[in-house]
Amino acid sequence: MATATRTHPVHSRLFLNRLGLWLFIASEVFLFGALLSARYYLQGFYRPAELNQLLGLAISVVLVLSSLTAYRAEIAVAHGDQRRFRRNILATIFLGVVFLAGVVVEWREGFHFFPPSTGYGTIFFTLTGAHAFHVLTGLIALTIVYFLGRRGRFTTGSYWGAEGVVKYWHFVDVAWVLIYPTLYLVR
Amino acid sequence: MKALGGIVKGLVFAIIGFIVGGGIGFLLMNAAPTGRGTFEPVIALGYVFALIGWLLGVGLWDAWAREWVGLPAKKLEVHGWRRYFRFSTDHKVIGVQYLATFLFLFLFAGLLAMLMRLELMAPGETIMGPNTYNTVMSLHGVIMIAVAVAAIIGGLGNFALPILIGARDVAFPRVNALSFWVLPPVVILLLLTPLFGGFDTGWTGYPPLSVTNATGTLFFLLAFITFGISSILGGLNFITTVVTLRAPGMTWGRLPIFVWGVLSAAMISLTATQVVAAGLIMIVLDRVTGTSFFNAAQGGNALLYEHVFWFYSHPAVYIVILPAFGAILEIVAHFSRKPLFAYKWVVGSFLGIVAQGFLVWAHHLYTSGMSDWLHIPFMATTEVISIPTGIVFLSALGTLWLGKLWLKPPMLFSLGFIFNFLIGGVTGIFNADVPTDIHLQDTYFITAHFHYTLMGGMIFGLMAGVYYWFPKFTGRKYNETLAKIHFWWMFVMFNVTFIPMFWLGIHGMNRRIADYSPELGGVNMFVSIAAFVLGAGFLVFAFNLVYSWVRGPAAEANPWRARTLEWQTLSPPPEENFHAPPVVSDDPYGYGIPGSIHAVIGPAAGAPRQESEVKR
Numbered sequence A: 001m002a003t004a005t006r007t008h009p010v011h012s013r014l015f016l017n018r019l020g021l022w023l024f025i026a027s028e029v030f031l032f033g034a035l036l037s038a039r040y041y042l043q044g045f046y047r048p049a050e051l052n053q054l055l056g057l058a059i060s061v062v063l064v065l066s067s068l069t070a071y072r073a074e075i076a077v078a079h080g081d082q083r084r085f086r087r088n089i090l091a092t093i094f095l096g097v098v099f100l101a102g103v104v105v106e107w108r109e110g111f112h113f114f115p116p117s118t119g120y121g122t123i124f125f126t127l128t129g130a131h132a133f134h135v136l137t138g139l140i141a142l143t144i145v146y147f148l149g150r151r152g153r154f155t156t157g158s159y160w161g162a163e164g165v166v167k168y169w170h171f172v173d174v175a176w177v178l179i180y181p182t183l184y185l186v187r
Numbered sequence B: 001m002k003a004l005g006g007i008v009k010g011l012v013f014a015i016i017g018f019i020v021g022g023g024i025g026f027l028l029m030n031a032a033p034t035g036r037g038t039f040e041p042v043i044a045l046g047y048v049f050a051l052i053g054w055l056l057g058v059g060l061w062d063a064w065a066r067e068w069v070g071l072p073a074k075k076l077e078v079h080g081w082r083r084y085f086r087f088s089t090d091h092k093v094i095g096v097q098y099l100a101t102f103l104f105l106f107l108f109a110g111l112l113a114m115l116m117r118l119e120l121m122a123p124g125e126t127i128m129g130p131n132t133y134n135t136v137m138s139l140h141g142v143i144m145i146a147v148a149v150a151a152i153i154g155g156l157g158n159f160a161l162p163i164l165i166g167a168r169d170v171a172f173p174r175v176n177a178l179s180f181w182v183l184p185p186v187v188i189l190l191l192l193t194p195l196f197g198g199f200d201t202g203w204t205g206y207p208p209l210s211v212t213n214a215t216g217t218l219f220f221l222l223a224f225i226t227f228g229i230s231s232i233l234g235g236l237n238f239i240t241t242v243v244t245l246r247a248p249g250m251t252w253g254r255l256p257i258f259v260w261g262v263l264s265a266a267m268i269s270l271t272a273t274q275v276v277a278a279g280l281i282m283i284v285l286d287r288v289t290g291t292s293f294f295n296a297a298q299g300g301n302a303l304l305y306e307h308v309f310w311f312y313s314h315p316a317v318y319i320v321i322l323p324a325f326g327a328i329l330e331i332v333a334h335f336s337r338k339p340l341f342a343y344k345w346v347v348g349s350f351l352g353i354v355a356q357g358f359l360v361w362a363h364h365l366y367t368s369g370m371s372d373w374l375h376i377p378f379m380a381t382t383e384v385i386s387i388p389t390g391i392v393f394l395s396a397l398g399t400l401w402l403g404k405l406w407l408k409p410p411m412l413f414s415l416g417f418i419f420n421f422l423i424g425g426v427t428g429i430f431n432a433d434v435p436t437d438i439h440l441q442d443t444y445f446i447t448a449h450f451h452y453t454l455m456g457g458m459i460f461g462l463m464a465g466v467y468y469w470f471p472k473f474t475g476r477k478y479n480e481t482l483a484k485i486h487f488w489w490m491f492v493m494f495n496v497t498f499i500p501m502f503w504l505g506i507h508g509m510n511r512r513i514a515d516y517s518p519e520l521g522g523v524n525m526f527v528s529i530a531a532f533v534l535g536a537g538f539l540v541f542a543f544n545l546v547y548s549w550v551r552g553p554a555a556e557a558n559p560w561r562a563r564t565l566e567w568q569t570l571s572p573p574p575e576e577n578f579h580a581p582p583v584v585s586d587d588p589y590g591y592g593i594p595g596s597i598h599a600v601i602g603p604a605a606g607a608p609r610q611e612s613e614v615k616r
């Protein structure tokens, strides 16, 4: 069938795709690594008192929850439960949008207290911006996965598209788990 | 028209993208005036959308993105020379696309070097003012760096690597096409820089100059970032390909050494490139949105950029040189008719260089004002790298030792590489040692040193590879006499041109400057004339290549009687490379071992395929 491997018997197309995605994530780690290092290099452990701690914590929780729904979506599609799969993808998209809305509020306050031209603002807007951009790409990909799912493109044995996007989403989540303390907690 | 259809569509989409993105940039600019009050937000955002438009138009939409909205992808049916102008997913076509693009850029940047040498022929202003000189110098530098980073790995690597490991294509053919098609925008951006005030920072783009100068520099920054996308995707593809698509029997210990060279370089370009991208993005943000990464008045620090930049750019010299090492070791073994000496040690050295390459970057910062205590550790790590490099060198010598040398053009260039790289490597020690480097930094000694490694090394390796694989790529023979003339011309004149530059540097001639003190005039005149002769030599090369590709006599499948897999299939290889799946049974370099065969190509032609087709 079409999903069989064109490679040598040892490695399936799925293995190739997974390896490719992991390599991509490894590469992205270096991007965030550089940006995170810039924070400590330029600003040390400084953080302004005006940071909205409650908001920061809230959006972090939202994003972690979205990883949970994404995980449930992957499990559902693996078991052929299409409705649950789509429901959980929708929930993930919803939580992602809430997260982005939180970032917008965060930015409005940031512009007021520590605009991008200031030392901390430079770091804050760059890190949250770079991350929000990744969230945005993840949301677009999730939306595509949702509609492909509605067309019945993912079956129990073949759901790489969904799996890949969910893994990417987890990565974006983990990146935030490092960015959040870097911006909000260290001192 | 049919040939250029994709390109035209790409350009149209790019213009639409630019208008959309630029419009958004314009609105944002007026809503929140930040940055330097120029039109740079329009350019930056317009470019991002233009790039997406270009890619979609040129083939990404038809070949791939249609699937994302539930439509079937279109299959491209173009044959003959036209496919070189289309979004092809065949690694052989992509290899030729890379090679042609970068050889062309190499000749263009060479012309810029001629202009520089004209200006430097005599003290005082000769043909251009200092600002023009700076732009010419920066363009020459950055284009040559791009050639150095991508010509071997993207050109020779794309074409030869899948065949060498017995695969039908790379792991992600469409990603492969993508990594080529992001390059035309890079070229266009760089060519536009002179129209927007030029860019005068040199290829390193250090702030604060790169934050405050003319808009041309923004074009350079965007070009560099885009080039980075290509490197990252290329690296990802090569690693996955080598890990997963090796033919049965092609164990890690039997991989041809060129494959190891490309694989090691791919590991670096996959990871380190993101770091330089981060640094470049910081400059773009400082210019466009008014952040202050490098604005000391707001707590910024220009040293951050130097660290981030060299965290990539030192490993990048290994992206440049490891595939070249691989190519020349490959050639030295086949043309000495001997097994590669110390194969396992070389593989270990390649991987060691990859790892160590990440630990030495601050040797570029001895005079930058970073903390003094960092000098000694970075000097030490740098000198330790000479151990694996030395092993690679010894392997080449050990392979030559008592070999039956066959002095064909590829072999001549490989021997030239070994000679030049020795000089490049030995002079590098003076740059690694703090006491000497403090004096030599930013002089022509540095210029001479890195031309010995880049041109004397990488370019000689590239030439060796081109002359080695040309019959395979094109199915035609080139003129060997012309090729040998090219070699001797280039080898002699290269050394005549660049050796005196060491002397100039020691005598105080600064790098990156259009003028120098009058007593250096004589030697500079000599260097310039030598450079013109050197430059003229490439006409022989260009003529030989173009003429032979069009008119040359047909080449046999295995003109070098070499053992590796690419020579066991047709010249040029058929679609999907082999008429049947190859099976590897022994070492690629087992010359002179009775009964040893590296690989056989499966059951006779026409036998039914064992493997089923894949849906991509």
Ligand code: HEM
Binding pocket: B110, B113, B114, B116, B117, B137, B138, B140, B141, B142, B144, B145, B147, B148, B201, B202, B203, B204, B447, B451, B454, B455, B458, B459, B497, B510, B511, B512, B513, B531, B534, B535
């Ligand atoms: C015909 C051969 C060549 C000649 C005559 C030549 C000459 C020059 C000259 C005069 C400079 C400017 C030095 C200065 O003002 O500081 C320069 C810079 C440079 N060249 Fe070449 N070059 C040649 C080939 C190459 C090749 C093959 C490469 C790399 C593959 C290369 C890479 C560079 C780089 C990276 C710079 C530094 C630019 C900077 O400082 O930002 N060149 N070259």
Ligand SMILES: [Cu+2]
Binding pocket: B313, B314, B317, B360, B361, B363, B364
């Ligand atoms: Cu270095």
